[in-house]
Amino acid sequence: MHIPDGFVDVPTAVATGAVSLGVVAYSVRRTSKDLGERTIPLLGVTAAFIFAAQMLNFPVAGGTSGHFLGAMLAVALLGPWAASIVLSVVLVVQALGMADGGITAMGANVFNMGVVAVFVGFGLFYLLKKLLPRTLTGYLISLALASWVSVVLASTAASLELAVSGTVPVGVALPAMVSVHMIIGLGEALITTAVVTAVLAARPDLVNSFDLPIEAARRTAARPGVPATGRTRFWSFVVGALVVAIALAVFISPYASGSPDGLERVAADKGFETAAAQQPVWRFSPLGDYQMPGVGGERIATAVAGLIGTVALFALVLLLGRAFGRRRLVSAPQAAGGRSELPPGRSPDRSSTL
Amino acid sequence: MRAPDRTTPFLSETRTGGSLVRRLDARAKILGMIGFTMVVVTTPARAVWAFVLYAAVLAFLIGLARLPLRYVLKRALVVVPFVLVVAIFLPFFHKSGAGGYSLGGARVTGEGLLVLWNAGAKAVLGVLSMIVLGSTTTFAEMVSGFERLRAPNVFILIVSFMYRYSFVFVEEALRMQRAMASRNYRARWLWNVPTLGHMLSALFLRSYGRGERVYVAMLSRGYEGTVRLGNGTAFGLAETVFLGTILGLVIAIRVSASLWGAG
Numbered sequence: 100m101h102i103p104d105g106f107v108d109v110p111t112a113v114a115t116g117a118v119s120l121g122v123v124a125y126s127v128r129r130t131s132k133d134l135g136e137r138t139i140p141l142l143g144v145t146a147a148f149i150f151a152a153q154m155l156n157f158p159v160a161g162g163t164s165g166h167f168l169g170a171m172l173a174v175a176l177l178g179p180w181a182a183s184i185v186l187s188v189v190l191v192v193q194a195l196g197m198a199d200g201g202i203t204a205m206g207a208n209v210f211n212m213g214v215v216a217v218f219v220g221f222g223l224f225y226l227l228k229k230l231l232p233r234t235l236t237g238y239l240i241s242l243a244l245a246s247w248v249s250v251v252l253a254s255t256a257a258s259l260e261l262a263v264s265g266t267v268p269v270g271v272a273l274p275a276m277v278s279v280h281m282i283i284g285l286g287e288a289l290i291t292t293a294v295v296t297a298v299l300a301a302r303p304d305l306v307n308s309f310d311l312p313i314e315a316a317r318r319t320a321a322r323p324g325v326p327a328t329g330r331t332r333f334w335s336f337v338v339g340a341l342v343v344a345i346a347l348a349v350f351i352s353p354y355a356s357g358s359p360d361g362l363e364r365v366a367a368d369k370g371f372e373t374a375a376a377q378q379p380v381w382r383f384s385p386l387g388d389y390q391m392p393g394v395g396g397e398r399i400a401t402a403v404a405g406l407i408g409t410v411a412l413f414a415l416v417l418l419l420g421r422a423f424g425r426r427r428l429v430s431a432p433q434a435a436g437g438r439s440e441l442p443p444g445r446s447p448d449r450s451s452t453l
Numbered sequence: 454m455r456a457p458d459r460t461t462p463f464l465s466e467t468r469t470g471g472s473l474v475r476r477l478d479a480r481a482k483i484l485g486m487i488g489f490t491m492v493v494v495t496t497p498a499r500a501v502w503a504f505v506l507y508a509a510v511l512a513f514l515i516g517l518a519r520l521p522l523r524y525v526l527k528r529a530l531v532v533v534p535f536v537l538v539v540a541i542f543l544p545f546f547h548k549s550g551a552g553g554y555s556l557g558g559a560r561v562t563g564e565g566l567l568v569l570w571n572a573g574a575k576a577v578l579g580v581l582s583m584i585v586l587g588s589t590t591t592f593a594e595m596v597s598g599f600e601r602l603r604a605p606n607v608f609i610l611i612v613s614f615m616y617r618y619s620f621v622f623v624e625e626a627l628r629m630q631r632a633m634a635s636r637n638y639r640a641r642w643l644w645n646v647p648t649l650g651h652m653l654s655a656l657f658l659r660s661y662g663r664g665e666r667v668y669v670a671m672l673s674r675g676y677e678g679t680v681r682l683g684n685g686t687a688f689g690l691a692e693t694v695f696l697g698t699i700l701g702l703v704i705a706i707r708v709s710a711s712l713w714g715a716g
Contacts, residue, residue: 103532104494105575106539112494127607139607143614144664148657150615151622167653188611195595198583199531201576202487203494266572267542275542293650294657301658 100168100257101193102208104201108264115260116206122214123187126180138181141305145173146185150192152290168253170216171224171246172291175308176298179221186213211256220249224308233311235299239292246291247284254280473691474518474589479598481692485699486586490579492703496710498571503710504578510702511581518589528584532576539572592616617667622660629656 107115130138149169169189173182187209193199200208227241258276262269299306303313474482489510496503515525590598596616600609629652638648 103535103576104490104579105572106535109495127605131607139610140614140664140668142611144618144661146611146615147618147622147664148660150619151626151656152653154623154626184607184611188608188615191608192612192615195583196587196592197531198528198580198587201494201579202490202583203579266539266568272538272542289647290650290653293647294654297651297654298657302661305661 101200102204115210119209126183129180170249171220178307183213183217211253215256216249216253220245243288243292246288250284250287472519478686478692479594481696486582500710504574506706536573
């Protein structure tokens with residue numbers, strides 16, 4: 100999600116840069132007020148941790164992988180203001196030291212990951228904590244949902260910026276980017292929740308956002324995890340992910356479909372000729388423009404199309420994954436000899452990155 | 454969206470010893486390379502020759518800095534996934550435009566190719582200029598350069614702490630990964646992610662504990678909230694010439710690109 104130079108045009112870069120600069124400057128003022136003796140080292144440690152964690156790719160299915168974003172982890176540990184500072188620092192260091200993310204796209208990158216992901220994620224987290232029962236489970240569920248949403252929204256913001264800049268067509272890029280990040284977001288949610296649970300068990304004083312009595316954090320440490328065999332774990336994962344995906348497709352897609360339309364209009368007004376009307380992009384798709392023929396009501400039709408699309412995509416990913424998984428298992432014994440020759444720390448199955 | 458290469462040293466500590474660019478004051482390099490990138494990004498894509506000239510300026514700088522070509526190309530691969538994404542979406546652009554070709558059912562217009570060229574060329578030039586900056590300047594020099602360019606103090610402090618702690622983290626992470634690999638565990642599926650989550654939590658707790666000890670040790674040795682990063686070099690004649698030449702050349706190319714744009 101680190102946009103390189105040249106992918107956002109000058110107006111977009113300036114606009115996102117101005118917003119990011121304002122938010123980060125305000126965050127610095129807010130944080131400086133309660134900068135205790137240990138705050139700076141804690142911010143430094145968290146920045147270093149997110150920096151290191153972003154280098155770790157996690158698997159999605161088969162050979163593809165995504166990487167950790169860390170926005171909600173920083174929010175949970177430090178609160179939103181310090182989190183946005185930490186993420187901007189990480190992004191600046193990545194751009195200057197590792198040429199990862201363009202220097203002129205810095206504003207856009209900070210906007211997506213340090214502003215949108217952090218503040219919308221924080222808002223949702225806060226709201227859910229109020230709505231759900233005040234228990235550790237309620238807290239962790241709010242955290243997981245907010246992490247998932249933060250990744251999806253950051254990718255939405257990134258694809259909208261690219262679309263407004265005229266680099267990718269919005270009608271195709273937005274659904275593609277968002278659906279991929281809906282899956283990557285699951286990994287983000289799992290990792291964020293796992294890290295916060297562990298930190299709560301060992302050092303509850305480090306988790307800024309934890310507002311329950313300390314005993315509530317300790318209780319989980321004693322509860323042993325339910326040992327699950329590979330097979331039950333596989334199917335519980337499949338069922339759980341499918342339920343989540345279907346719920347999202349049905350409830351969110353009708354509302355999500357409004358924004359690209361608005362954007363397409365802006366693009367047309369600005370002179371980007373979207374000839375979608377003359378040459379429909381989805382001509383060969385049976386569910387053109389996410390709508391089912393014969394299903395009344397635009398919202399419902401979109402929801403049904405979203406549902407069918409999700410199930411189909413899920414089945415496809417699952418089938419592909421199983422097929423590749425089988426082949427890997429068979430070829431494992433021969434590959435094992437060669438694998439030890441790899442340099443340490445290099446995971447052998449990183450065939451592509453998302 | 455990137456594949457980190459763990460075989461290159463972390464934050465590129467391989468620096469070619471005595472090259473001219475290496476010895477320059479960090480401020481000149483920071484301003485020069487960021488200015489270069491900014492000007493390049495505003496250049497209209499149709500002026501192809503302007504991009505060739507920019508590339509020539511960068512090639513000269515890479516030569517002057519005596520950076521190994523293999524290393525530069527390897528680092529520049531960061532942009533590949535993004536360019537691929539744009540390339541994949543190309544057939545969905547239906548803008549009018551001369552040129553272009555059709556591939557099976559998908560038609561790529563000249564306008565679409567221009568978009569790809571625009572993004573690709575600028576991304577590559579931007580990455581290369583940051584590689585020149587990042588590989589000729591040590592992290593400490595970079596931080597002190599930004600400090601002398603009056604960057605906010607909070608940022609300078611966070612970044613310098615982050616830099617110190619990141620070695621702890623990366624080494625700890627590599628150790629854990631090695632331990633995992635030597636036990637023949639490979640995370641391949643999304644539901645293996647909790648294992649990585651446990652790894653990361655152990656990483657955080659261990660490194661945080663170590664970071665706390667480091668901080669207490671710093672305090673007991675007289676740390677009082679400021680990090681002094683060397684005595685720094687002066688902004689002398691060489692720096693002025695370097696900065697002036699880069700910015701002068703780039704602005705000249707940019708202006709002529711506007712004047713004789715699509716020529």
